[in-house]
Amino acid sequence: MPNKATPQRASKGARILPQWVSTTALLLPAYGWLTIAVFLPLLTMFLFSFMNKTPMGKAPIEFTLRHYRAFIDQPYLIKIATNTLLMGLWTTLACAILGFLAALALVRCTHGARRETLLILILLPFWTNGLVRVFSWTMVLRENGFLDNIWHWIAPAAGSIAILYSREAIVIGLVHGYLPYMILTCYIALVTIDDAIIEAAQSLGARWWVILTKILIPLAAPGLISGAVLTFVPVIGSFMEPRILGGKVGVTMGTVIEDQFTQAFNWPLGASLSFTLLAVTMAIFATFSGVLRRGTGGTA
């Protein structure tokens, strides 16, 4: 009924604008913002990536595809890229496992005010400055650091367990920073699962691991996937954590690209590497989204 009534009333009013005008007007701010914040900077960078050198000074600018051959011309980049992707993979995996379990604990074992407090505590890393967060990990992980001291206190005879300046240290720092995303997306997916569904599974004879693998994980898959995207993409572009926690081993695509912009002053190469990374990431997700969709029976 209400659907019918609206056009009737609209036709009675003498001067009603056509619908596309109001639609456009409503969408304009959103698209305007997207253009300014996303499209224009990306386009500029995309243009840079084809230039022979950074467009500053008087020298004439030529357009070239040379920077997109970087992986062929400088084969060491392939190793760095592989390491970066592995770092992204481990971080995402660790975040997925920890985040899912934390979200599950929040949803199934807490309620009311306690749950809200815990959620806020989980979000705390978001509100701390990234640099402070990462540097505090150097205090914990370095030789004679917090962790090492505790270890010496427990087992005085054993060697040092300091892991600062290693891949593990980078992953720890990254997991710390990006875990809240995963917890939140998984929490949102899990909190919508009706208790009765889990009880129904139990009544049919399902034990906890069947409930976990056949009910909870498939139903939370959208949350896990969006959490993985939100983690993986920024992680493979990160440069602060690899630099501070990785030291010499912390050379990643993120740091290489950052170097091009800040140290080498080769913006076109930095831009082209960024776009290559973007293309690889999108290819990975395109592959996975197909697999995941088939895996969850077409519900995602």
Add this chain to the structure above:
Amino acid sequence: MTTVSVQNVAKSFGTIPVLHDIDAVFPQGTFTSLLGPSGSGKTTLLRIIAGFVAPDQGEVTIGEKDVTGIPVWGRNIGMMFQSYALFPHMTVARNVAFGLERRGIKGAEAQKAVAEALDMVHLSDFGDRMPKNLSGGQQQRVALARAMVIKPSVLLLDEPLSALDRRLRQEMQVELLRIQRQTGLTTIFVTHDQEEALTLSDRIAILDKGRIVQSGAPEDIYENPQTRFAAEFLGDSNFLTGVVEAGGVRLPDGTLIQTTATLHANGQKATLAIRPEKMSPTPLEGATNHVAAKILTVIYAGPALSYLLQTPDGTRLKLFQANRDGTLMREGDSITLHWSPAHSIPVQN
């Protein structure tokens, strides 16, 4: 197949007692309704039998087996929920097959069992659909097939039909009863709808504030309620309170109401319950009890007529009549109500 019994069960949530000393037997093959108002502990009792809630004391046995310490997944129960609780990411057929897989039944054998179960609920062609593409009634039938396919020892239902509209609910009641009769499955059905309880059950247990106040066949409870609560909750009732005298009850206005039931000693207070449809505005053979009353309100409901009345001393009464010839008594009319002593049932307050 299996008798279910609950002995001496009590449960509190925090400091609030929810169930006290529940003793109940659900004989093999019977359909029992747990009937009671909201908050009386019906769901809690059902969940104790299912194993979702551990009782503070007492035992639950299913068949010969004491299952008090056995978790839900080991109890072999069929359960139906008000919210259907189908697995939204699985097709109808996989939903039904879920319990079979847990029992190691796979392949052709499972397929056959699933097909039979879906056939039983008339959804043979729906195996490949997703639950969200089914109507509420269809979803509930899938839930029934899923619960029945594992051949449970007992079927537990917590208000499974209350989300359906009236028509569909009646259809599902018939369906449920047919399947229950066919399989001879011990069934425990929680409801707060007395009509549903009366239509479906072999036995009814009435719960009030965490106690079973009366249990038995529907007609036994209806014809012989033992407490005022049972008389009011299952059907409607009129109550007349007075003092026991000479095998009857003397009302404050001096009328002596006779009853065939045995009463307390003379001089004690007693309450009699009289069903509104057992009273008549015209004298009947053997209807030796009578009180005068004035009609306050007439409620016309098609096939049935209800009258709200008031006696001279202010007691409110109800009268139900079949609409036989379409003539109504008027508001304000003074009439005399007649009924037989056999229909005056003494009840505890």
